[in-house]
Amino acid sequence: MTTTSRHAPRSADPAEPSLPLSVLERGGHPAGTSAEQAVRDMVDTARTADAHGYRRFWVAEHHAVRTSASSSPAVLIAHIAARTERIRVGSGGVMLPNHPPYTVAEQFATLQTLHPGRIDLGIGRPSGGSTEAHRLLEAALRRAPGAGTGFPAQIDELLGVLFRRGPDRNRFHSLPLTPRSATPPEVHVLGAGTTSARLAGERGLPFVYGHHLSRSVCRPEAVEGYRAAFRPDPDHPGQDGSRPHLAVSVHVVCAETDELAESLALRTAVHLAVHSGNTTSLGPLSPAREEHLARRILDEYQVVHGAPAKVAAELEALAALFAADELMIAPFEVSGEARARTLRHTARARVTSPARRAARR
Template structure:
């Protein structure tokens, strides 16, 4: 039976995974290859993450990687998924993303997160403070950042930055950023790929608190979801094994480069570990094209998402590329058009 995701743009979140036996350079070259191919396939945007002190992920400096990806592509939107504001002074973010916007007008997304996204020792190394941004500090630093882009930040002018505002998104895995995004009238991206239990509640908060703004007339919500698509359900299950083992090792405080499917299958899981991996699979779309298309259609139906962002963590770049090819073939290109209102890509800011 064929399935299709109707009128929903599809986008990509990539972690630049470092495979066992590979290097960070190889991982970044693979991310560049994937960006070019997903642009050809018709995906709307390509975002890269910010992770630190993680041997399995080469995406640690999103602004630097985005500059390379934007130069290697021509039409797909390039963004951060995201910049963790506790790790960076707002002025630095404004200058970095103002530079990107000046170099690549109307193609840059700035996705902003509130959590430091790392351990305390690494957070200290990044910003010389053990504390993240609390509920009061984060909105103020976000306002300061937006002020730099607007050019109304007082005696300090971000150059580039002022007059070079990218499309700003708030990212979240709970209700705080959802409510703030709604209050500010910003587009919101929810991390369903690692917090599926909170998805519906957070999206409800976002829509409940939404106020029209210079950015949006009505809410615009994107949902990020783990996807592994292969020719058969069995093959997709095999390819998904390394991701589960990677999260298991991360939780145990010993992150390692991404294992091969054979290494993941041979790992001696305890019953407790198997249950952890099973729980991590909640809300994921893993299987053949029909299986994945059905899962994405059901996810869109439950969430009312305006856009779906797919993230695929597999060992081999050929399998990663093939997964995105199969998904686009399965759901068609109906979702790649513009949204029916002033949408999240509006740059008249």
């Protein structure tokens, strides 16, 4: 039986300012799909975002994760930027403790010379862990001897190289960065906690709050902490460091109807639970138990789902809650076709900016 959305389509009011939408791509690699197809899916999703007016397309950095094909952001960015036309392409993000900052600066300076004015460098730090697998991964990704220790020092080292800062702010100031484009890539800090937010604010950088992460790691107070800590920094050519810029990332499933979107979101939640190993100790699940588990996952990861009108209303509410300047859509589903569908449908409903609209009154 065909169902229809309970939410009537909205007509966009030209007087209402539109909220910029961007995309956070986690590089889904479904079981049974080849690595080649998973990478092609990322490129196709980026082309969909480009065609539908999204501002940015960022790829994540995941290592030793079988369900993701996104382990090398710089390589993927080069490939995606060459196959898109207008959209900014970047990292969401480079996990800075995994790399020497000077190497990251060289990679993104090269990308910026290849695609002038279209490259973003989003940086963050991995969640870490104490398991043997985490320790082994940290050893495999070990940084060069003598590199700065601690995330704040690594950020300062990176910024010092990119923005030609002197010895007081960059201990490698005597090393030239090559190639050096006229304008460095935009630098953003990603995080879900107060430490990353404060670091972004103190350095006058844009901050991306990871609302799409689980409730257990998200700290909503980080947003106000970012604004309170913000100090303008004029040494960031090519981006506005005079005021805070907050983007909020959010999981989304968008389809033709609310009912279909909910069904797809629940199906994806079960798929992710099974392939993450979270259900192995539970034995076979009854349909009721399976649905209960899926709804818990959707709640834990705060997944917005519905037809375009419902999704737009929920995104506007989220933007109003945080007074966000931008939203980053993280398509929740795993397959490339499904992620592209969510982006197409989300773009259909114009998401207005409640914060900006209120400022005009």
